Amino acid sequence: MSLRGYLRIVRPVNALVAGIAVLLGVLVAGVAITPPLFLLVVAVFCITGAGNAVNDYCDREIDAINRPERPIPSGSVSIRGAAFYSTFLFLVGIMLAALVNPLCFGLACLNSILLVTYAAWLKRVPLAGNLVVSYLAGSIFLFGGAAAGINGVILNLPLAGIVFLPMIAREILKDAEDIEGDQEGGARTLPMVIGVLPSCRIAGVLAAGAVILSILPIVPWWSVWYLATIALADVIILFAAVSSIRCTTSACVRDSGATTTLKSGMFAALAILILWALSG
Template identity: 80%
Template sequence: MSIRGYLQILRPVNALVAGIAVLLGVLVAGGEVTPVLFLLVVAVFCITGAGNAVNDYYDREIDAINRPDRPIPSGAVSIRGAAVYSAVLFLFGIACAAFVHPFCFGIACLNSLLLVAYAARLKGVPLAGNIVVSYLAGSIFLFGGAAAGTDGLLLNLPLAGIVFLPMTAREILKDAEDIEGDREGGARTLPMVTGVLTSCRIAAVLAAGAVLLSLLPVVPWWGWWYLGMIALADLVILYAVASAFRCTTSACVRESGATSMLKTGMFAALGVLLFWALIG
């Protein structure tokens, strides 16, 4: 058991990016970033980290095949330790959200339940698990908007969509990469049902939909400068899914690097949105 293992199981970079992204939702809703709203950052960081930990808890047998270097299979974190750790993080994150707004508290509770349900059951349901993960990613903006009430939620719906679509694409591609381990662990994913090629093409359509949505005048700062910047991130996203478009095997998807490139494109798009939210 090690402190490094407990930090690693959080996926701290992803959790921190999610925490910072919630401030974008606050800004889009017209709110001001006050010290109280930083509780939202802590809430999202903790709930995201807890979700990662509980996911590793339920995936420990699959990870022993696909990712033996992860904290539980490698022995850095015990099975019981991961369960207790995730429970504490969930509770602390929900408590932080409760201090900001009732809507934030409600979303925090819902998302925590979905994270556990996904890890325990929904991951094995073709496409349903992918949709849940993508909703959770997009809901970060809804979470920030909720601090401003109903109007804030509505203003953040386009941003949630821009995140939801490429996230679903990436989840499908990740499943295509991990067919062997998932089959060994008893999971049933979309690529197992439709085949790798069809799944990769579904992912490409979803990513293209995200690119189209990002170019439409659905954000307050829409204009030529915004379009030029978001187009660069969109090109990375399109290149990522194009790299795996003809793949028919898991090995091909892994070798294409599509999931890593898609993640890079999504982070770049998030950076553009955050930049314009700050200067707008």
């Protein structure tokens, strides 16, 4: 067991990006960023990190095959330690959200329940697990909008959609990569049901849908300059979709690097959206 292992299990970069993305939702909702609102950043960091930890806890047998370098299979985090750690982070995140307003508290509770349910059960339900984790990614903006009440949530729905579509595409591709380990662990994913090739094609369509949504005039800063900058991320997302769209095996999907490329495209899109929100 090691401190580094406990840091790695929360996937700190992903959790931090999720926390910062909340501020984008706050800006879109038209709320000034004040020091108390940084509680939302910490709350989302904790809840996201807890979700990553509980996912590793539930997937420890699968990860022993697919990802032996991860904290639990490698022995840097104990099974019991991961369980206590994730519970602590969930509680901290929920309590911090409660300090902002009841709507943020409600979303924090809902998302925490979904994260645990996903890791323990829904991940093994074809497509349902993909939908849940993609909603959770998009809901980060809804969480930020909730700082301004229900109207803030409504204003953030387009941004949530822009994140939801590439996220579900990536989740499907990740499942296509991990068929062997998922079979050993008793999971039943979409690629296992319909095959790798159809799954990759569905992921490609979803990624293309995200690109189309990103260029529609649904964000408050829509302009020619916005289109020029978001195109940089859109090209990366489309490249990821195309690179795997003809794959028929898990090895092909892994070798294509599609999931990594798609993640890069999503981060690039997020960075561009944050810059535009700040400039507005």
